Amino acid sequence: MHKPKVYRSAVGAMFFMAGICFSSWASRIATIQEKHGLNEAELGTVLFAIPVGLMLSLPIASWAIAKVGSRLVLAVALTLYALTLIALGFAPNVFTLTACLVVFGLGSNAVNVSVNTQAVATEAMYPKPILASFHGLWSLAGFLGAGVGTLMIGQEVSPQVHFIIMTCIIIVSIFICWRYLHNDKQPVGGGGKVFVMPDKSLIILGLIALCSMVVEGAMFDWTTIYFKKAVGASKAWEGAGYTAGMCFMAAGRFVADGFSHRFGLKRTLQVSGALSMTGLLIAVIFPQLVPAIIGFMFVGAGISSVVPMIYSAAGRSTTMQPGAAIAAVSTISFVGFLIGPPVIGILAEIFSLRISFTFLALMAALVVVFTSRAKI
Structure with missing residues (x-):
């Protein structure tokens, strides 16, 4: 030990x-x-x-x-x-x-x-x-x-x-x-079953992560395009929103633990969803360079803590072993990472990029809604 x-x-x-x-x-x-x-x-x-x-x-x-x-x-x-x-x-x-x-x-x-x-x-x-x-x-x-x-x-x-x-x-x-590393051949967390259906609490955790991962996946793939076509940024500034988001996502992960310890998991997730929603709405309502960069700073900070916090909560499941619980939540949330980018592309083609990013703001709002109803 x-x-x-x-x-x-x-x-x-x-x-x-x-x-x-x-x-x-x-x-x-x-x-x-x-x-x-x-x-x-x-x-x-x-x-x-x-x-x-x-x-x-x-x-x-x-x-x-x-x-x-x-x-x-x-x-x-x-x-x-x-x-x-x-x-x-x-x-x-x-x-x-x-x-x-x-x-x-x-x-x-x-x-x-x-x-x-x-x-x-x-x-x-x-x-x-x-x-x-x-x-x-x-x-x-x-x-x-x-x-x-x-x-x-x-x-x-x-x-x-x-x-x-x-x-x-x-x-x-x-x-x-x-x-x-932890020698956990007898899995960490003890006697939970491996192959059981995720209970309601794990499914809700997965849905919270799914909504955040829709935003995260779209941010990775579409932010540069948004700055080019919706914001009208010059070539030198096309990547500014992505860079700002990534920097604040990294920084947010180093302060999220302290925030969660002080205010609790539920409040942390609610604030995270609200930050992402606010940032996306700023970028949509004010599609100019400086407001859009500030907006994506908010988005990066908002999505930074959701998945780590969800994995932490899943790993404490009393109905499944930690590895199985994390895999179950990961399976649900990964759907969001997959569907986010193509959905944004479809909405942008039918309507506009600004409308498609409004959809992302809705996904961020659902993080707040699901968290508020979850018993965590």
Whole structure:
């Protein structure tokens, strides 16, 4: 048995490595697109392989965690995740690239469920919430990974060499942290059943996360387009809203734990939904550069704490084991991440981008509504 800070450092390192892995891939998507001669529509189709892998992993991850514990699942999944990164760099054709992306998505979500199970076990050792700070480390890793990717592109380093370097760092980190992770072969949280239908409380938690993930998924894919077409930003400022949102999302995750400890989970989720709704309405009502940037600062801060807090609450379920409960909530919420971007595209085509972003404000409002009715 190690000290809580030791577990916290090891689990935090795993969150950071997961963020590095994903952001390393994301930073070289344009390079991979050029290598395979894909247009935007073809690239979008290929990238859909990632959510296919994510969905495939959900029942596998919860079952594996129940059988062998989240530590072993995390180590294996993160190793697979990192090795698949190399395979993506060396993929000789689109078919192979697509197959590798399915595996990449599978590894990504297996890491997500297992590392959050570890985080819930670590949080139980502290008198106050700490789970959101782990997600903050993932966000920081995203910034670092993107920066390293930009540097690699500038130095004309191939994706293959770039990904090999990142994979080596990740695997070494796994070896170093292995002994300091929770050995929960008898799953953390004890005797809850693995395969049971989620109860009403878990379903509501999933719906809260789903609404927030609709906003988050759309923010990732559509903010730059919104600034270009609705705000009319110059090319140099097209990414300003996305950058502002990401910065405030990362920062929000480091203050969310303290806020939740002081005001409670319900109030934290209500404030989060209200911030997202307010920010989106500012961007819709005042589609000028400065108000829109401020609006997306609110959005980033609003979505920052919802998923970490929901995972924390799910991990304390009395009806399911933590890994299974987190996987169940993740399954429900992931639907939002999938449907958000295409729904925005459809609404924008039928009406306008501003109308479609008003729909996102409605989703943020539902976070407040569902939270207010939930017994949490």
